[in-house]
Amino acid sequence: MRVVFRSGAVPDAVPDEVALLALCRVLVLCDDHGLDTARAVAASLGDACAGLHAGAVTHVPVEVADLAVEAAREARADGCVAVGGGSVTGLAKAVALRTGLPIVAVPTTYAGSEMTPVWGLTEGAVKRTGRDPKVLPRSVVYDPLLTLTMPPVGSATSGMNAIAHAVEALYAPDSTPIVSLMAEEGVRALAAALPEIVADPSGHDARSRALYGAWLCGACLGATTMGLHHKLCHVLGGTFDLPHAETHAVVLPHVLAFNAPAVPEALAALRRALDVPDPVRELHELGERLGIPRSLADLGLTAADVDRAVDVALGAPYANPRPASADDLRAVLHAAWAGEPPYGG
Ligand SMILES: NC(=O)c1ccc[n+]([C@@H]2O[C@H](COP(=O)([O-])OP(=O)(O)OC[C@H]3O[C@@H](n4cnc5c(N)ncnc54)[C@H](O)[C@@H]3O)[C@@H](O)[C@H]2O)c1
Numbered sequence: 238m239r240v241v242f243r244s245g246a247v248p249d250a251v252p253d254e255v256a257l258l259a260l261c262r263v264l265v266l267c268d269d270h271g272l273d274t275a276r277a278v279a280a281s282l283g284d285a286c287a288g289l290h291a292g293a294v295t296h297v298p299v300e301v302a303d304l305a306v307e308a309a310r311e312a313r314a315d316g317c318v319a320v321g322g323g324s325v326t327g328l329a330k331a332v333a334l335r336t337g338l339p340i341v342a343v344p345t346t347y348a349g350s351e352m353t354p355v356w357g358l359t360e361g362a363v364k365r366t367g368r369d370p371k372v373l374p375r376s377v378v379y380d381p382l383l384t385l386t387m388p389p390v391g392s393a394t395s396g397m398n399a400i401a402h403a404v405e406a407l408y409a410p411d412s413t414p415i416v417s418l419m420a421e422e423g424v425r426a427l428a429a430a431l432p433e434i435v436a437d438p439s440g441h442d443a444r445s446r447a448l449y450g451a452w453l454c455g456a457c458l459g460a461t462t463m464g465l466h467h468k469l470c471h472v473l474g475g476t477f478d479l480p481h482a483e484t485h486a487v488v489l490p491h492v493l494a495f496n497a498p499a500v501p502e503a504l505a506a507l508r509r510a511l512d513v514p515d516p517v518r519e520l521h522e523l524g525e526r527l528g529i530p531r532s533l534a535d536l537g538l539t540a541a542d543v544d545r546a547v548d549v550a551l552g553a554p555y556a557n558p559r560p561a562s563a564d565d566l567r568a569v570l571h572a573a574w575a576g577e578p579p580y581g582g
């Protein structure tokens with residue numbers, strides 16, 4: 238994978254990356270927010286642009302993926318350029334999964350999907366995920382300037398989504414010392430940058446450090462198997478349509494509190510990264526300081542949904558350092574639903 242990381246890289250670096258991959262007809266994908274940037278990218282590509290498709294939707298419903306595959310076939314595209322957050326990258330991955338078309342990713346959030354071979358599709362209110370090397374973008378163009386438009390709370394929740402990748406990578410069954418170093422550094426970079434971004438969303442330096450952190454955390458997600466936290470967030474997003482980054486931000490301290498007794502080395506790394514004695518408490522209080530939603534109830538989940546979420550989560554296996562029974566899942570989700578402090582304080 239090639240990575241370009243430069244303020245002002247977009248649009249000019251995109252045609253270079255497309256040419257390096259010897260692509261002649263790329264389909265540019267985006268959502269409504271990213272239309273202006275996507276149009277600038279399409280214009281910079283000249284004849285190498287075969288069309289623009291602005292249909293991305295969170296969690297990639299299969300019908301939305303079908304339309305994008307159709308658009309790529311009609312345009313006789315030989316590649317895709319994804320301009321946007323994880324939803325747009327996810328749509329490009331759905332196209333790649335079906336057609337094998339290579340992806341150039343231009344991320345505009347901190348979700349990190351551009352660094353992973355993980356795809357996700359939602360069908361019949363159930364989100365499925367899988368891994369396939371052909372969905373890993375071949376080239377990524379990071380431009381911190383594209384993230385300046387993310388509002389303070391959106392930036393903070395997106396950053397917490399990235400931190401969650403690193404936290405679960407630290408205790409993943411297939412983690413390595415190198416992944417742990419990247420995870421620790423990714424958490425350190427984001428935890429320092431996010432309060433600065435919330436205080437001044439136009440600050441280039443903090444935006445740059447946050448995107449660097451997101452790159453690291455996304456790479457950790459790509460390299461390891463995620464656990465209970467990602468499992469619960471997939472259920473809450475896929476089955477209850479809860480907003481992705483906000484859900485990660487609320488759930489993370491609760492799952493870490495549950496896993497804490499089983500993951501001493503991960504906690505030690507987080508203590509170093511966050512420079513605090515209690516990472517669970519710190520992640521919860523960081524959320525408060527950043528002004529992000531505090532409970533799943535705030536995000537629209539009802540108390541009755543908690544039991545259904547437990548059933549759906551129990552339906553598919555996932556890796557986790559501490560086995561979780563139905564009662565455990567109910568307790569974790571209930572605390573996250575109510576917005577209770579995860580450390581019982
Ligand atoms: N496969 C993976 O490895 C992976 C990793 C992380 C996330 N994801 C998936 O990505 C999706 C979520 O991605 P996301 O959190 O980036 O959200 P998103 O892409 O849905 O974006 C959230 C909102 O922010 C807007 N937006 C995007 N960039 C913006 C910017 N720079 N300024 C202002 N608004 C902007 C979008 O238009 C959208 O309305 C989920 O479906 C999640 O499962 C996948």
Ligand SMILES: O=C(O)CCC(=O)CC(=O)O
Binds near residue numbers: 357
């Ligand atoms: O939904 C996907 O594309 C997979 C998502 C994933 O594993 C990371 C996340 O949920 O943030």
